[in-house]
Amino acid sequence: MTTTLDTRDLPAGDPRWDAFRTLLEEQRSDCVREREAALEECAQSVPDPVAQRRSASLSDTITAIDEALARIAAGSYGSCVHCGATIPDERLELRPHAGACVSCTDRR
C-alpha cells in the first residue's frame, strides 16, 4: 500500500463495505500515482494544459475517495449525501466514491 492516507485511526465501519473500502483504497493509490505523473509533466518548462487538467481532476477524485472512506467510517456510506436515498450497489460498484444518487447527480 503506497497510500499516504492512514486509515488505521478510523473505525472499521460496517463490514458490509469492506470490499468497497479495499476498492477505494486501491483506486486512491492509483490516482495518487497518476497525479504524480501528471504533476511531473506540469513541471516542464512548457506546462501541458492536458496534464494540468488531468492532475486537477485526479485531485478531485482523491478528495471524493477520501470523503467516501470517511463516510464508511461514519456509517453513512451508501446513502445519498443530498437526499439520503440508498445508493444501489450497482452504482457503487461502478463509482465507489459516488456520494449522490443518480437523480441528485442528474439534477446538478
Ligand SMILES: [Zn+2]
Ligand atoms: Zn439523492
